Amino acid sequence: MAEQKDVIVVGAGPVGMLTALALAQTGASVTVLEQEPHIINSPRAAVYFPSTLVILDELGLLDELNAIGFQNRTFGTHVPEFGYSSIVTTDPIDGIPYDYQLHAGQHDVARVAMEHAQKLGVEVLFEHEVAAFEDGPDGVTVTVKTAAGEKTLAAKWLIGADGARSTVRKLAGIEFAGYTWPERFVATNVKFDFRQLGYCQANFVCDPDDMAIIAQLDREGLWRCTYLEDASLPLETYEERIHQRYKHFMQGRADYELVSSSPYMLHQRAGETLRKGHVLLTGDAAHATNPCGGLGLTSGVWSGMVLADILGAVLRGEEDESILDRYSDERRRIFWEIVTPAATENKRMLQERDPAQRRKDLEAVKALSDDPDSGAMLMLFAYKVIGDLLRPASRWKDADPTPRVDLDIAGRQHQIH
């Protein structure tokens, strides 16, 4: 029988690797299993808010990632129909050390986390695809497919961080309740200087037919341009349509170089529970949101950190296992009460069709850009609301079930819902 680890994490994506590192820092022995031969580099998360920066800093990764990526303090909202553009800039905020967004590929976040985790003894096994598991009284036995045949591994706890299509979740028989949006998201990486056309380093383009989220990815001129298309259009030909769609965002310019692209389904779904016996879910395997506004990894990373905190405490015998049910309840609640409404509102605004509502949205954007505190509020929303509601583990027992959304900015009180 294989040696029993404290935890097996399935998935070497950003959440799996950050959770593995956090667990190793609490003293747990951890193995990570990844089906691919290397960390996946598909065009996905690229922008991290202060709530994620807090975690990256705590884990000791922030300086390295700041050097790989870059810091951005501007956000543009463009409404082409009204010829309107606004720029919100975040100035340094007293008492908040993270007054910027970090732009970096999520594969870099996963890779840097992996390097740190390996130094603490975390075993990362690529080309190890989880195919089955059995949950018994003392832990979980996992069956893995490898090039050399099937293998069995054992751990006290199994964490499924294996993405929205999670095999662990399916094998555990946990329903992924919620809904799938009718549109397809097309994410493209392209070499083109969007700044020449008045874009900021991160932008929303609000348009009922041609919405887009445009952000700079690196210092060498790579940008992300993501847009929605009708999911009933044939998937096989989505690449042929990219150039047509670019005409709108690039104002007819053709001097770009398309580097990569990928289509995605969009969901608002969460596991009906995030804990079943010794099996736990985190990241997209636990809850998947449409990525308008970048709340997917933001919320997933926090689920992983909260889980690492409390599972570490359970492993040390400081907390009863039942606290893991609180993890499930609280992270599901945050997903449905905070993340889903915010991401849904972002998506609605980006593609709103009703002219009267579009004008109302524009007024709201204008009010935000006229408010000197708006940059701080944007930063603090993600900093306070998604993240630190329930940390550290000791706070969990008496956690207030209502979201903490009161903000004090420069002596003025704000409420965010």
Ligand SMILES: Cc1cc2nc3c(=O)[nH]c(=O)nc-3n(C[C@H](O)[C@H](O)[C@H](O)COP(=O)(O)OP(=O)(O)OC[C@H]3O[C@@H](n4cnc5c(N)ncnc54)[C@H](O)[C@@H]3O)c2cc1C
């Ligand atoms: C276009 C786009 C843009 C986005 N932008 C942002 C953004 O700016 N900010 C943000 O916060 N979020 C963003 N998101 C969301 C973000 O990408 C996801 O929330 C994030 O990838 C979730 O990370 P994860 O580690 O949970 O899962 P994943 O990144 O999906 O990783 C899961 C891993 O598990 C592995 N795996 C799967 N099955 C098995 C198995 N059976 N055995 C072993 N390994 C397995 C996979 O190979 C993969 O490596 C975006 C998403 C999209 C689609």
